[in-house]
Amino acid sequence: MHPTDTDADDLQLPGKDRNFVTALARGLELLRAFGTGEEYLGNAELSNRTNIPRPTVSRLTYTLTQLGYLQHNTHLEKYRLGPGVLALGYRFLANMGIREIARPHLQKFADATDCNVSLGGADRSDMVYLETCHGHGPLIIRLDTGSRLPIVTSAIGRAWLCGLSDERRQQVLQELASEYGDDWPQHEAGIQQSLKDYAQYGFCLSEQDWQRDISAVAMPLILEDGAEVMAINCGGSSLRLDHDRLVNNLGPRLKEVANQIKQELAPRNPSAR
CATH class of the missing domain: 3.30.450.40 (GAF domain)
Known part of the structure; x- marks a missing residue:
């Protein structure tokens, strides 16, 4: 059983800060869920690791894939980090x-x-x-x-x-x-x-x-x-x-x-x- 959207908001947004963008925080949490040596993760695994409802995870992984931050393997039905994440990392290090x-x-x-x-x-x-x-x-x-x-x-x-x-x-x-x-x-x-x-x-x-x-x-x-x-x-x-x-x-x-x-x-x- 997955938490409701309201439950997830409570987990991500202590104090109900009006300036806090929960959707952005959830997307970043998905990217953080990929550990060293773990190439592919599916929506179910990402949901379990982040405590974000699976339907929301599905929408987020789709969006992150379209933006290049994730890559989707249609055979495995799983995702891995995309070149967009690497580009951000290199820019951070370069600066x-x-x-x-x-x-x-x-x-x-x-x-x-x-x-x-x-x-x-x-x-x-x-x-x-x-x-x-x-x-x-x-x-x-x-x-x-x-x-x-x-x-x-x-x-x-x-x-x-x-x-x-x-x-x-x-x-x-x-x-x-x-x-x-x-x-x-x-x-x-x-x-x-x-x-x-x-x-x-x-x-x-x-x-x-x-x-x-x-x-x-x-x-x-x-x-x-x-x-x-x-x-x-x-x-x-x-x-x-x-x-x-x-x-x-x-x-x-x-x-x-x-x-x-x-x-x-x-x-x-x-x-x-």
Whole structure:
């Protein structure tokens, strides 16, 4: 049984904001429903994932297909993301001057450490890699631009939290607590430890918290007096990146990389820190 249109409006429109366009929000929710590695989804699957009534989903997928944001496979009777979504993503990345500035610094550090070194921004409860550079060694993470990591367990996510204002951080933590439910106390403990690490070292750690064989160090990039917060990380196999190397080697070196990026950003963004 699917929710009524009124139920769906309640889900999408807290407080009945008159300026909120529910139809647009629903269409965007459908696009968000496509996960990494999932090429095709049908209307029923999209309805279940978004809690949008199936008749509404059918109209939205038709419209998004006509606009080029979805492609329809008539044999499977399912949809996949279309080139329109890719074009929007490329335009977003092309307009981010920080990527152009950060990339050579990230690549140099990745080559020197044989680690995965990335720049990321937050999207709901995840961090999304906006730029990522790989080293050449055999024991490195092969994650690419667009990869998503959970904020609560990844070093880059925790670093992003550390870069937020106290008020904004508390708001995000409340949202994360609601999402994770009974698992929240464990995640909260890790985040609190990262706040202590950041106060002590100037960077955050994730030692086998995101994945058992992965460890990483990260720190925030605070731009425009906190109006924009991003983060950079350096990660790899936990067999290579033990606590001592993270704290006494990679962490301090990552701080130098961050300072170099911020120095280059300064002429464009005097508020970068």
